[in-house]
Amino acid sequence: MFKELISIWKKQDAATEIINKYLKALETDFKMYKEAVRCLRYCDSSEMQIDIYKTDILINKSEREIRRDILTHLVMFDKAEIPGGLVIASIVIDIERIGDYMKNIADLANLHKEKLNGGIYEDVLASIEKRIEGFFETTLKAFPESNPELARKVVNGYREVSRDCALTTNALIQGAGEFNVSDAVTLGLYLRFLKRTGAHLFNICTSIVNPFHRIGFSEKKNKEE
16 A cells, blocks of 8 residues: 555655655664764763754754645645655654654763663663664665565564563663663663664554554554454
């Protein structure tokens, strides 16, 4: 269904421009992710190579522009354009929210002056970071191609990321590991922000494998539900 919707939109130059704006915003989110993680986890200095706060403002501006462009496009063209417009209008919110979480991670890096070590959870934490990086890469490829096979890699992979984040956070709350207060609080918040970043990439990919009313939910085997 999604592939047909996007193919309809790509027939119009204005619609293609909207999709390209969407992809550019998601690419910017990805750059913010890599920089925020680098500063928090691998640097003893919180100095960032890009200004994540200003970049987040640009993401917010892009979201507003995309919404405006979608409305203008739908007014000008026929009803066949409406489903595709609704899909993009829905998931553009996820791009804006990812930007907010990158800003949250940047805040952690600014407050936690030394690089954050995961202690006994270092391996699982590094794995979560790497998997979310893979989610970005896969989503950026799956969306313009309308590729359900690629999208399912994110949809299915997010379940494991969510589980690993929850299990690690629960263990922290229960006092596992020898962390000082600063490290424990920072690690707990970081895991939360990683989980939510993965959740928004999951939402985007569900738009490729699900009908509009099931965006943000797992794929149903029974297509009538």
